[in-house]
Amino acid sequence: MTWDISKIDEWKSDEFPRGAVIPDSGNSRDYVTGGWRSQRPCRDDAKCTQCLFCWIYCPDSAVNVADEKVTDFNLNHCKGCGVCAQVCPADAITMVPEGCELPEVG
Amino acid sequence: MPTQKTIAATGNTLVAEAIRQCSPDVIPAYPITPQTTVVEELAKFVANGRMHAEYVNVESEHSAMSAAVGASAAGARVATATSSQGLALMWEELHIAAGMRLPIVMFNANRALSAPINIHCDHGDVMGARDTGWIILFAETAQEAYDNTIMSFRIAEHPDVLLPVMTTADGFITTHSIDRAQIMDDETVAAFVGDYEPENALLDFAKPVTHGSFAGLGGPYFEFKKSQRMAIERSRDVVKSVGAEWSAITGRPFDVVETWGMEDAETAIVVIGSTAGNARHVARGLRAQGQKVGVVKVRCFRPFPYAELAAALKGVKAVAVMDRSESFGAEGGPLFLEVRSALYDLDNRIPVVDYIYGLGGADVKIEYIDRVFSDLSDIASGTAAPSGLVYLGAR
Numbered sequence: 127m128t129w130d131i132s133k134i135d136e137w138k139s140d141e142f143p144r145g146a147v148i149p150d151s152g153n154s155r156d157y158v159t160g161g162w163r164s165q166r167p168c169r170d171d172a173k174c175t176q177c178l179f180c181w182i183y184c185p186d187s188a189v190n191v192a193d194e195k196v197t198d199f200n201l202n203h204c205k206g207c208g209v210c211a212q213v214c215p216a217d218a219i220t221m222v223p224e225g226c227e228l229p230e231v232g
Numbered sequence: 233m234p235t236q237k238t239i240a241a242t243g244n245t246l247v248a249e250a251i252r253q254c255s256p257d258v259i260p261a262y263p264i265t266p267q268t269t270v271v272e273e274l275a276k277f278v279a280n281g282r283m284h285a286e287y288v289n290v291e292s293e294h295s296a297m298s299a300a301v302g303a304s305a306a307g308a309r310v311a312t313a314t315s316s317q318g319l320a321l322m323w324e325e326l327h328i329a330a331g332m333r334l335p336i337v338m339f340n341a342n343r344a345l346s347a348p349i350n351i352h353c354d355h356g357d358v359m360g361a362r363d364t365g366w367i368i369l370f371a372e373t374a375q376e377a378y379d380n381t382i383m384s385f386r387i388a389e390h391p392d393v394l395l396p397v398m399t400t401a402d403g404f405i406t407t408h409s410i411d412r413a414q415i416m417d418d419e420t421v422a423a424f425v426g427d428y429e430p431e432n433a434l435l436d437f438a439k440p441v442t443h444g445s446f447a448g449l450g451g452p453y454f455e456f457k458k459s460q461r462m463a464i465e466r467s468r469d470v471v472k473s474v475g476a477e478w479s480a481i482t483g484r485p486f487d488v489v490e491t492w493g494m495e496d497a498e499t500a501i502v503v504i505g506s507t508a509g510n511a512r513h514v515a516r517g518l519r520a521q522g523q524k525v526g527v528v529k530v531r532c533f534r535p536f537p538y539a540e541l542a543a544a545l546k547g548v549k550a551v552a553v554m555d556r557s558e559s560f561g562a563e564g565g566p567l568f569l570e571v572r573s574a575l576y577d578l579d580n581r582i583p584v585v586d587y588i589y590g591l592g593g594a595d596v597k598i599e600y601i602d603r604v605f606s607d608l609s610d611i612a613s614g615t616a617a618p619s620g621l622v623y624l625g626a627r
Binding site for chain 2: 134137138139140142143144145146147148149150151152153154157
């Protein structure tokens with residue numbers, strides 16, 4: 127069974143998967159939860175010591191890391207809580223207001 | 233060849249026996265009076281190797297139903313039992329089990345809810361769960377509790393249904409009284425119930441699925457609820473056909489609405505559970521005196537058999553509904569509301585009177601039911617107007 131959600135708006139009630147089961151796994155990655163963020167983290171690469179505290183503390187696993195180094199933030203899932211900026215021992219992360227324009231997500 | 237034997241046992245023993253014969257994979261259970269002996273029996277069956285279920289000792293009924301939901305989503309056949317405050321503590325998971333379309337079977341020993349504290353029979357606990365999306369069956373006797381429990385697995389797991397089923401019996405009156413009943417041989421029950429083949433088992437790693445997804449923020453929650461309504465509507469036929477099939481094997485009748493004397497009755501009592509027997513006893517006496525009285529027993533409360541009820545009652549001049557639970561502030565008890573609504577579409581307007589009785593195990597005396605039939609006779613003959621809600625036998 128495949129679940130092609132592109133036609134979801136056309137489905138009748140009896141066409142949805144029974145019990146809201148999604149015949150697929152690992153799809154919470156596709157679910158964008160960062161839309162209600164009011165501020166976003168901004169990292170200064172020159173100050174960052176790559177201690178990875180932000181990666182450890184982030185409650186949403188929204189700090190992207192490659193080769194054991196922080197690269198950027200996953201803004202599809204970052205809620206802008208500011209924990210990363212708070213725990214950063216090098217003051218390398220500042221929280222910047224989102225303003226009226228929400229980030230492109232999806 | 234189906235082989236039955238007649239035994240003397242309590243309702244709880246028979247329910248435990250029925251659950252054992254249906255071979256659930258997982259039993260998450262927590263004891264509560266008057267259901268305790270069901271889960272004690274089941275624990276004993278597992279400990280003695282008479283059934284091969286995973287018996288999970290949980291710390292509350294909230295956990296019992298949570299574990300039932302998890303195990304059922306994992307792909308197991310799941311059974312449990314509860315009563316009263318335990319059922320109330322399961323409140324949120326009852327909705328989840330139905331919404332996730334998990335065919336869990338649960339026995340409930342019908343018991344009053346606090347306060348004041350009371351451990352005896354009424355239907356306040358089950359009626360509180362009437363809108364949770366579960367299919368709900370009521371038993372008059374230990375025999376019916378046994379039969380309903382076996383049928384519950386077939387109804388719940390039917391591909392057109394896939395909803396949880398609550399099979400109930402009156403606390404102490406039916407659960408603890410020793411009654412004569414017939415039990416079927418294990419092989420016949422196993423063949424009748426069959427194996428459960430889950431479609432979306434979480435433990436099927438070859439076909440990963442996600443359970444418990446989100447359907448808010450403009451998502452299709454509304455459509456999922458409609459599909460749930462469609463499923464319980466489909467269960468109407470399934471309850472009847474499974475009942476007919478089991479009935480053909482056992483020789484015992486089953487219907488969602490069972491009637492006595494309704495062919496030519498002028499007045500009738502509608503009742504649920506163990507009191508149906510008292511009502512028939514009184515009705516038999518009145519029939520012997522030439523009074524045309526009848527009794528209608530509702531055996532399936534959800535989905536509510538409104539068409540069958542209207543068909544059974546359409547010829548009478550007055551109806552009394554006996555409610556063993558309250559719906560405080562409503563025009564009557566839960567059964568009254570359903571019955572009067574079921575009669576609304578008839579061409580003739582039949583007076584319906586509600587009698588609340590037996591709350592917290594208050595006695596249901598023969599003279600009380602005599603009084604109900606006497607009231608009905610006065611209403612039918614036009615010598616008395618239909619009364620409002622009556623607390624039958626209360627001081």
